Amino acid sequence: MSPAGGGDADALRRMLTARLADVAGADAGLEARMIVERVTGLDAAGLLTRGDQPVSPDARAAAEAMLARRLAREPLSQIFGTRGFWTIDLDVTADVLTPRPDTETLIEAVLDFVDTDGRGRGHPWRILDLGTGSGCLPAALLTELPEARAVAVDRSEAAARVARGNLARIAPDRAAVAVGDWATALSAAPGHVFDLIVSNPPYIPTNEIRALDPEVARHEPHLALDGGDDGLEAYRVLAPVIARLLHPEGFACVEVGRGQARDVERLFGDLGLTTSVRNDLGRIGRCVTARHAAAVAP
Template sequence: MTTTGPGGDAQVMPCDAEGLRRQLVAALGPVAGEDAPLEARMIVEAATGLDRTALRLHGAVAVQTAQLAAAQTMLARRLAREPLSQILGSRGFWTLDIDVTADVLTPRPDTETLIEAMLDFVDADGRGRGYPWRVLDLGTGSGCLPAALLSELPEARAIAIDRSPAAARVARRNLDRIAPGRALVVVSDWASCLAATGCEAGAFDLILSNPPYIPSGEIRTLDPEVARHEPHLALDGGDDGLVAYRVLAPGIARLLRPDGFASIEIGLGQALDVERLLADQGLTTSVRNDLGHIARCVTARHAVSLAA
């Protein structure tokens, strides 16, 4: 069992790997809730080097002093409400491990809805997954969206844009590892740099975006993991949460090929407003729910592509 140190922090006691896992589950309960068992296992794996199978088969192996200290450090950071993804330096997204730092949003399962929508379009399209799709990601953050899409489309190439130089460095590292030579990461405010890269109207087959969409006044009410530790530049959507969409809608309409497809993440209750902004640019839209049955993704196409 964990004890309480002089500063009131939970202290793990010497034990075997399984005992460490149990201690961490108990200690993490107040901050991780039902995810405490998962987070505990991930910390044990990171501290000991045992993977899930090895932990199950060799849980009685003694935890070394240095390993215990590493687990203790990670526990203290997590109890301070730092996201586990930042502590471990990575997060699973789609079928990939994505590098994560405090400079980017942690990739979330809800965002995979954009990839599902995009691949459904590709699979229904006659060009197929082997076509050399031209992809644009606006506000790439960690680069998880183009990385996931390029992992499924072997001939595709992408331009990924973010206004944060620090985020762009993380995205470049992920894309260089996952899709080497197939992605260009550009530091820019949305699509304003595209003329300099030679991109013209209708230059992209597939456009992705997970823009900032939290209303400014609501950021302080979010979980501490988000409000304290994730970059507000990637969260703050202005007074009504829709500032980014007002800029993106005309850019998407201009840059999307007539037979192309766009997939855009939205926040709770924003579907109708975002659909209206895109419709004002002549785009036809639909809404896709995430696994929690919340409207999470607005897709857009040129009306001419549907009439053809």
Template structure:
């Protein structure tokens, strides 16, 4: 039988040959998953010989990753903010860039987090933004909207697993259409990739992530055009809305929101220095 060290070395080589830049990290995470142990423990047991069943589980996971399926789908989960979320092929994988939206909302509410608020997440996917905000705002409740029933099922499962189901509701919808009342916080990470650019993205995205969560029309701005009037109608006076945007889109999105009567508060950059989140209010 091969040892942990030998399995890791061989797997990293195969992943690298498949064009995967994070080959060593991915090999470690996959083997840890197959063995049911924390990844950091692998380095403590390089001479451990996995059983035939464990080696078989590792090979099956490795084959899925070699197809360029995203690690989040191979493992079925992804960390976001302080949460671990279930992920499926029906949901966009939560990304660190999207944490910028959470940061922007919390910054806008700094010093005043203790009162009840209604939060609306348009295009909720896994529920990552809504659930991260509810985890930080203990008196808030929220509603997540998505067109995909399969994505909504994942979001509900995440809310249950995190103990937030009592404050988080999810329903099928087309952005804000048909919704009544007002919300203190509105967030969204809508599709913003120009349609013609999707097939040129890395295979993990182009082949495996749901196109419904990626395609933003010819110029990537179609969803913002639909969102702007809904946000203007549904945002409470004194409320805040924060939208994720693609690289180079912040100015255009801010202009669309401004034309709907919303006032720009901030354009927040992500950790890479890219303008990633447009923050507005009434």
């Protein structure tokens, strides 16, 4: 591989932008800037005003190594080991899904419920996250709900380790992470209920995973992607679990894939829950919310 650009930060950024065009498309410039910031320590303002700053050989070598990994279609989040979500930065590995902006729709839905419920953000909310991955959902909620406590569940021990690290750093002593299947992980606490339940389960139909971008299909855990033949397998398991564990006055919210919202609503509706759909910024039905019917009766 040829040396990474000229001797200054701006030349390095221009070279990286050109090299990343085929894999990052319209985001090539953004990714190039993020790599330069990472290896030089400059922030966006610094790169703009001090782009002529010389780049050290070590920084150039680090940029070269990151570029090689990115050209192999590894996600930038895994290369950096971190990803921003909501107002926090999370540690990310190949064992968890990279948190995405669309998933922030769940945080917005939960906080809207909390703000209109009457108990307020200072209430000691009991939060459950089923299939926690990086722990992004409870971590974000715990930053907004200062008296809340959370339980996060994942089937993967490796994912649970990532979640434990993030939650211990972001909300120390306010969250516990359990390893196990959604339906059985909490069986040791029969009758225990939660005020707020969230989940971003696997919802990609099995035969569509190979067609996803290589960053996802090759580098993200299939356990967190594969939703079975029709993409709805996880919801069939989750719906009765949520109905059982949701407090009578509680609120649940699950992420769904494009075109799945109505099917997921039916699964919850069949259990007597009242549902609604919330769109993401792209006006795609991104999450289904659920409450016990008695809680929303006029």
